[in-house]
Amino acid sequence: MIRHRELDALPVRGALPGLHDALDGHGTAVLVAPPGTGKTTLVPLVLAGLVGEGPARRVVVAEPRRIAARAAARRMAWLLGEKAGGSVGFTVRGERVVGPHTRVEVVTTGVLLQRLQRDQELAGVDVVVLDECHERHLDADTAAAFLWDVREALRPELRLVAASATTDAQGWARLLGGAPVVEAHGVSHPVEVVWAPPAHPVRPPHGMRVDPALLAHVASVVRRALAERDGDVLCFLPGVGEIGRVAGQLGDLGGFGGVDVLQVHGRAPADVQDAVLSPGRRRRVVLATSVAESSLTVPGVRAVVDSGLAREPRVDHARGLSSLTTVRASRASGRQRAGRAGREAPGTVYRCWAEAEDARLPAFPAPEIRVADLTAFALQAACWGDPDASGLALLDPPPGGAMAAAREVLGAVGAVDSAGRATERGRSLARLGVHPRLGRALLDAGASGGVERAAEVVALLSEEVPREYGDDLAAALRGVRRGGDAYASRWRSEVRRLRAVVGEVSRPAARLTGSHADAGVVAALAFPERVARLDGGSYLMVSGTRAELPEASPLHGEPWIAVAVADRPVGRSHARVRLAAAVPEDVARLAAGALYEERDEVRWADGDVVARRVERLGAVELSARPLTDADPALVREALLEGLRQEGPGLLRWSPESAVLRQRLAFLRHHLGEPWPDVSDGALHARAEEWLEPELGRARRRADLARIDAGRALARLLPWATGDAARLDELAPERITVPSGSRVRLDYANPEQPVLAVKLQEMFGLAETPAAAGVPVLVHLLSPAGRPAAVTADLASFWTSGYRDVRAELRGRYPKHPWPEDPATARPTRHTNARLRR
Template sequence: MAAELPVRHALPELLGALDAHGTAVLTAPPGSGKTTVVPLALADAGLRVLVAEPRRLAVRAAARRMGVSYAIRGERHTGADPRVEVVTTGLLLQRLQHDPELPGADVVVLDECHERHLDADTALAFLLDVRETLRPDLRLLATSATADAAPWSRLLGGAPVVAASGTPHPVETVWAPPARPLPPPHGMRVDPALLAHVAQVVRRALAERDGDVLCFLPGTAEIARVAGQLRDVTDDVEVLQVHGQAPARVQDAVLSPGTRRRVVLATSVAESSLTVPGVRVVVDSGLAREPRTDHARGLGSLTTVRVSKAGAVQRAGRAGREAPGTVYRCWTEAEHERLAEHPRPEIALADLTGFALQAACWGVPDPAALALLDPPPAAAMTAATATLTDLGALDGGRVTARGRRMARLGLHPRLARALIDAGPRAAEVVALLSEQLPRDAGDDLVEVWRSARRGGDAFASRWRQEVRRLSRSLAPGSGGASGSGGAPRSGGGAGSGGGDGLADDAFAGLVVALAFPERVARRRGGGYLMASGTAAALGEGSKLAGAPWLAVAVADRPTGSASARVRQAVEIDEATARLAHPVTTEEEAAWRVPPGERRGDVSARVVERLGAIELSSAPLPDADVRAALLHGLRTEDVLTWSKEALAVRARLAFCHRAVGEPWPDVGGAGPGMDALTDLADRWLEPELSRARRRADLERIDVATALLRLVPWSERLDAVAPERVQVPSGSRVRIDYGEERPVLAVKLQELFGWDSAPSVAGVPLLVHLLSPAGRPVAVTADLASFWRDGYRAVRAELRGRYPRHPWPEDPLTAPPTSRTNRRT
């Protein structure tokens, strides 16, 4: 069978490229044999081969198919052929950190590099460093199932690209969309109607085609739901559920020929690097899961996305491994054309805390110096560096001895911190947190812990295996048991074994709080407030409801929600929270608006806080509250603005607008306070210095205070008089609230005036009023109004107001504020 695989024809060119250049890129479509044929061919050429796969399932499958050794976290197997070893990319990173020269390896094969897993990208960057500085003889081979090899070639220093064309067997595509359009996935939610449709397509495939069926779904919950909908076919067909947490016996069963027809429901772990015997049909839901990280809140989650074109090709290739096959795609051909070409690289999406620690341990605190296809996002790196500094893993950007110890444990740095600080007993809790918990696990982590202790299922077995590994890593003489060399900033820590006297519940809470100090949460209203400042809520019916404090182990933020959703947590007390997270005491003088209210006031207190959680406060009687008062002035309508005060402000604004310096800018006549607050020293003293609270500001005579802004060399009445005398003898107030000053006066009072006066060189805009005080005309040119507009106004209004004078010639008529009879 191997002799027939297309990659066989490319082996001479590939071996020549590696001999000549030391690096190469191999592109080969799914099922062409690149994962299993190439390593053995390299071994036959006299090379010791180390193969790195992105997934544990792929490691076991490839090693089993080749009959070679493999190693994954917590598990090693010695095969019949010692020349080839298959490992996960994560384990390869640990080996590189332990001994960068990789003794015992002549060539490293990074398989499925097109999937852009973070560990694979990091391992390749480290290997390029090793080749350049320590092992120029080390050969590197990157393999990809896609034809886009140019970026990899450039990254490997212009490495030759060897293409293995052709596929073992043709795969027919059947487009099988739902009968009607369905809502797209939202967060983790997948429309049940789509899952029902996928189950129906599986039945259709069983009826229309021969062979086993491999069905791709985004996650374990969707796998379980579709499996439930296929219960009626289990008499003749065996239904297997495969994902990263599936028991080893299930994985082994999938990789072995079945005794009857099978339906294999799988996540993306089955996309690459393995052959499922007997599969002739693939049913593709078209969905996948990607990580999302909220760096500001320190929360991670998975979200459901459409599969990329490259991913769809990978999935379809599973059907043509052993014979001609068929892929049923649960979307339309038109939708397929709109899919992204490739999945987004994990480095652009994931929490980079582990990556940043790996880079720092490698001696590269700035990842820009690494040979990466895509640079890590700046915000993600900033958050990662801050977290590692808080954990004591970095100091000034450089890795500490404690940080190196954390990296050797093979855990996320947060879990490594908890294991180191809480001691060997923490291995049981940390092992729980290092694996994805069962789908039916409740939100009380202590109950999950007790269940794992009692249980005999696959999860409990994996948990015990990880507990043993972690316990060995802390044993004297192991790499993980060396000195700490750097203290965490997040709380004091329990010290090695410091929690041994605690009951299980309290100890579990301590471990979780040490791992995730910013997720320590105190009850607030109907939910919780985390130390990070993020609101959080338990699910309905949670046994943890009512706990005053929680240490949140697993939380995510649903799409579109501002609050976190607690998945797993432990009840703790305030003492544990204080132990895990630093407590600060600050003198605070601020303008605070109580929750649910609109009016703020000065708050002068001594406040004790645990992150965003306020633990206690006491009044601070002699605090400097000036900055708080100024903030209140700037953000709220605090002062009492009488009509007189508004008028003074408008006049001052006009003076600045019309004359400029030395008149100050008061921000116009509107309500904004920014400009006036900037001038507070010039007009609000001495009242501002005496004020202690909002009420003191409200009592200020604003009109009188504003007059302090009149320059000493000027007179406000001379530049912007409050009133002007009109021909009738009345003194009429000028309105400075508009762009031009307005004189609103009854028409009869202006008889004989052929032009309006000016203030500061700006002509008044005259609003001519009827006897009832209603505007009848607006003009800046009185002579033009008397000549052209007055006749129409007179004709319209003299019948309505017969007691008022309406002369034919207003320029010669005597002005008056009275009626005809009174006149």
């Protein structure tokens, strides 16, 4: 019997006339309705004609999560006085509850995508409702784009509704061809905000890690909410692990008159999920992930405790690692969570952060298309006939780098051709309903060692494995076979589904001869670039990324492993293995065979040319032996690399050669072209020009050390312009001073050469010597060879500075001439005694 009283109480009823008008006139609509208004339950029943007087239609409702799909279907069936499987049914991966008279079917967005790929017209479906669009899950965005294509090209009569609690309504309206926006207003009760930050600083989240001090604080705030408020408490935490830890810290709540602690997440048993969605006999603390933000309605809640954290996907394309990461929840999520406290009566939200931090939070969650692994999306787009997704109606375009990485993976598993179009194998992979990597492993390993075993491993890897199963994939597989928890139950259902669907798709021609589809084989086939060999205290993946096992891992010491799940903690260069399996070397070679190569490797290493014939599996060196007949071109490149790393100092530089380089650097600095740049970088760039033919004859470091650098450097002089002949004129190596001595100029500083000469040898010279028009810096030396004065203006020195120098030194060096008038004195290299002779 239909529960009319409950249906009539749903606030969305007031928006139904506008929704009908939008669909009748435009065929599409954007429905914006707060949680609890009935958009997920009443609207589909009305559109199907199960409630009210509308025509009978078949309605498909797409939800982002399995738990929400089941809950919505059961709630609608209850409102009709039925059980799921009658007028209302649901289909999620591995579970289908529908009957011959089902008019409303609730599915996950992933299931909807599978149907669209098999039947683009969605024959027999009249209306599709995409629920919770604001969450911006990748499957939901993709399904919306595909459905718009269907409506535009094949079925203009197909009605589309984008429904959401809070969303970019105008953005969705534009995407659906200018769809009308219909708003429903819920019954909203005031919610008091209590800021409850930790008393002491806590470390920010990174990777999957959350500071235990924050979780302890959240548990204390839950106790505070129980003490200060009536009714149930709903606490938002980022993931299953944090829910379990907070549940453990709450312990015995008997002091509050008996309180049930319920844990709600995608892995929770069905009876727990059902219990959460029904009023309890005792007070309850419901610990939930973001699934309870808008997808589920939890009755009886008067207080919300918000940890302020959420979990989002992230991809490290450089290392080929994808995982979930803990982030600060957005302000939009905070509003959604707070609203749960005011659904039925005035309530309170306890926010476990400071009010000053709130303005710094992101406004909205990051759309999954911007941050997630796009391999499955790229395959969906290719099978749809739009490989680069440029023609799809998407609120956010996929990032180019992520799409390029996705196409590379798809090409490696044979899912797309060189133009990015889906192959027959790619279409088969898309129909499996798992990530293309896992699909590849299922088909190839299943063909070699049995579908049953391959399906077991793929089912295990298709969902996040509980931490208590450990990091050894083979041991986790044994554990789930024995398990009796909700995860094990879902795993068995998924194994059955995979077994069935593999029989429906084309089988691959290739087989892994001699290998069985054990855990390691499947992991290696799914993630060939993560096959890794023990290398010192860590493992080196064939991709080049290093990975470390947890200290207590039973995999320590295994020569080869296949890494199925890994992440990279913030601030660490190495990946951290979360789930892996031991594999024999032949399986590693076979799975990562596309990365195998045998080549001559000639490089500069440890200060010399190293020539080897190397066998490699990607970054992993399998074997190497010395190479005696190395390709001269490769040797030449290695020598050039040595010169780049260590500089021209590898050559033989006589004192004359070094001076020549300094003179050329001086001329280049002051005159520019055509004088050559002789810096290390410039000499390396022109090495083949000035070091031939000596470089062509060299084979090792010792050969470079025999090359006369000065003779080679002379090749860079501007001979063609004739300027080379002016080298000694412009930058003389020596200058003749008044005493007749030829004194060497020091060009170590290209700004200004230095002339170091005894003071008495410069008597009578008023004009400072110059090189290339630049006055030299004269270091006037005492008889002992120490600088007595430094000047670039001799005339000024003789008239002013000389007097002080003479007064200081004449008593110390009485045998040397110290005339009162140096401008007219005779320059000399000798003492007074020699002069008198």
